[in-house]
Amino acid sequence: MTLRTLGAALALAIGTSAFAQTTPATLPVPDEATIPAGPMGDAIKRGKLILTDTKRQLPHNVGNGLNCTSCHLNGGTTPYASPWVGLTAAFPEYRSRSGAVISLQQRVNDCFQRSMNGKPIAFDGEDMNAILAYMKWLSSGVPVGTNVTGRGFEKIDTALAPNxxxxxxxxxxxxxxxxxxxxxxxxxxxxxxxxxxxxxxxxxxxxxxxxxxxxxxxxxxxxxxxxxxxxxxxxxxxxxxxxxxxxxxxxxxxxxxxxxxxxxxxxxx
The missing domain is CATH 1.10.760.10 (Cytochrome c-like domain)
Structure with a gap:
């Protein structure tokens, strides 16, 4: 892979305005110009930073070399890459893996313990609130109680036998x-x-x-x-x-x- 190709790939992974313009309309991603000034805007920006640079921002909570956007591509706005758009409109929700209705905070910490192989962050701390603020801003165009098209991952035939x-x-x-x-x-x-x-x-x-x-x-x-x-x-x-x-x-x-x-x-x- 050349440096130019790698740069293009990284742009897709971490999020650029060029890629955001091609995001399907099924994900109503807000324009960054709508991030408010003041403490709320600071929290939204801090939340995005944590999610895109997780290892360096929260080294005591991340036990591996990943960032949240290693899987939640383009700042959590890519359809069928488990986007965060609409999540605050959907939670709390039932999770079969937990066998219970869980909050968005619990879901976030589930990822820290599993995908990040780390430790949960404070349930009511500044870092958690910043993450939720970013997800709430991403979800600002989604009515409460609805799911966006492109949430989670694309369906695949589980009858296919692996080779x-x-x-x-x-x-x-x-x-x-x-x-x-x-x-x-x-x-x-x-x-x-x-x-x-x-x-x-x-x-x-x-x-x-x-x-x-x-x-x-x-x-x-x-x-x-x-x-x-x-x-x-x-x-x-x-x-x-x-x-x-x-x-x-x-x-x-x-x-x-x-x-x-x-x-x-x-x-x-």
């Missing part, structure tokens, strides 16, 4: 240039990663949603390779997800309490 050998080949051909031959990611000379690691100590742990094969495949199908989403077939996405989700990664002991009502998905770790 890990083919997944290894797909990974080498389509993924390794950014994520590393050994899934180690692309390090940033200033610290952290330009492209996130997909396994190993600096990646998400086994309790993360992305550690589930079909969840990861749905994300890959719509979004990867970065800037070329939709170029893999559903079968290729399932195959490559079967390859990288089963690689070594940190454990998460609390996953033993997941799906307490007995509806555990077949691909859950």
């Amino acid at each position: 890990r050998d083919n997944g290894k080949t797909v990974y080498a051909q389509r993924c390794a240039a950014c994520h590393g031959v050994e899934g180690q990611g692309l390090p940033n000379p200033q610290g952290g990663y330009l492209m996130p690691p997909l396994w190993g100590k600096d990646s998400f742990n086994v309790g993360a949603g992305m550690a589930r094969m079909y969840t990861a495949a749905a994300f890959v199908k719509h979004n990867m390779p970065l800037g070329q989403g939709g170029t893999l077939t559903a079968q290729e996405a399932v195959d490559v997800a079967a390859f990288f989700t089963q690689q070594p990664r940190p454990d998460y002991a609390a996953r033993a309490k997941d799906w307490p009502k007995g509806d555990k998905p077949k691909d859950a770790r």
